[in-house]
Amino acid sequence: MTQQQQTINPVRVSVSVGLDQKRCFEVFTDEMTSWWPASHHIGEAPIDKIIIEPFVGGRWYTRHTDGSETSTGAVTSYDAPDHFTVTWQIGADWEFHEDFLTTIEVRFTATDDGRTLVELEHRGLEAYGDDAARMKETFEGPDAWGGMLTLYKNVAEAAG
Amino acid sequence: MTNAHTILTALGDPTRQAILDLLLDGPQPVGELAAQLPVSRPAVSQHLKVLKEVGIVVDRQEGTRRVYRVDPDGLVPLRTYLEKFWQRAMVAFVQYAENQYAEDKYADADAEKQPHKEDDR
Numbered sequence: 001m002t003q004q005q006q007t008i009n010p011v012r013v014s015v016s017v018g019l020d021q022k023r024c025f026e027v028f029t030d031e032m033t034s035w036w037p038a039s040h041h042i043g044e045a046p047i048d049k050i051i052i053e054p055f056v057g058g059r060w061y062t063r064h065t066d067g068s069e070t071s072t073g074a075v076t077s078y079d080a081p082d083h084f085t086v087t088w089q090i091g092a093d094w095e096f097h098e099d100f101l102t103t104i105e106v107r108f109t110a111t112d113d114g115r116t117l118v119e120l121e122h123r124g125l126e127a128y129g130d131d132a133a134r135m136k137e138t139f140e141g142p143d144a145w146g147g148m149l150t151l152y153k154n155v156a157e158a159a160g
Numbered sequence: 161m162t163n164a165h166t167i168l169t170a171l172g173d174p175t176r177q178a179i180l181d182l183l184l185d186g187p188q189p190v191g192e193l194a195a196q197l198p199v200s201r202p203a204v205s206q207h208l209k210v211l212k213e214v215g216i217v218v219d220r221q222e223g224t225r226r227v228y229r230v231d232p233d234g235l236v237p238l239r240t241y242l243e244k245f246w247q248r249a250m251v252a253f254v255q256y257a258e259n260q261y262a263e264d265k266y267a268d269a270d271a272e273k274q275p276h277k278e279d280d281r
Contacts, residue, residue, distance in 0.1 A: 009239070011239060011242050011243045011246055013243070013246045013247050013250050014250075015250045015251070015253070015254050016254075017253075017254050017257050017258065018257075018258050018261055019257050019258070019261050023261070024257065027253075027256070027257045027260065028253060028257075031256070034256050035249075035252045035253045035255070035256035035257070036249065036252070037245075037248055037249055037252055118250070118253070120246055120250060122242055122246060125239055125242070
């Protein structure tokens with residue numbers, strides 16, 4: 001459906017961090033477990049460690065306390081300490097999908113005041129709309145509406 | 161702008177879920193939708209009106225018939241959700257990163273302070 005191929009503006013968030021660029025990059029990637037909002041994970045068990053393998057083709061995944069692993073995406077560029085891109089393959093049903101692709105790019109730029117500007121862009125969001133078949137599946141599955149409503153509920157709570 | 165609670169409420173109805181489901185296959189006029197559902201055509205129109213009001217469905221006149229389709233802008237709440245999610249994540253990152261950094265700095269400051277204290281005595 002052509003109307004589904006409309007581009008959705010990327011989500012862009014930037015922050016200034018009181019760390020030098022190298023350290024900032026390291027903390028963001030190596031210590032993601034420490035700062036990632038703990039309530040946001042897709043596995044059954046709590047997060048043990050979030051891992052971004054530091055090379056192109058590496059995995060971005062979470063190891064849970066029960067030993068299970070959940071994938072988030074793959075590393076598509078890795079250029080420390082300047083930037084990296086990873087895929088975010090979490091669909092509208094809040095599950096990982098091999099063939100569902102959105103992209104997250106994170107840039108680290110040293111600023112004159114000795115701080116670092118961190119810019120995050122989450123793009124390719126039209127995949128959520130493109131993937132009408134997947135959404136249809138989502139809607140038809142046994143937990144279909146549960147999943148979708150949970151998503152909307154999250155939206156609601158975030159908005160509230 | 162539609163708030164997420166309104167969308168939730170609109171989607172709480174099984175007939176409206178079924179209509180959305182059918183529309184995800186492609187745009188359709190009321191008559192075709194009604195033919196596939198166990199409810200009357202006026203009832204389908206009524207449900208479409210609700211879906212339109214919350215911004216999930218849009219319609220367009222095509223010759224003699226009015227065709228309904230899913231509106232990709234209905235995904236706006238999802239974008240909003242992701243935006244809030246990343247904002248929260250980035251704030252958490254800054255807090256963690258700067259706390260770590262601040263601890264280092266205080267450690268240095270304390271180390272410098274210590275000799276001064278000794279001097280004062």
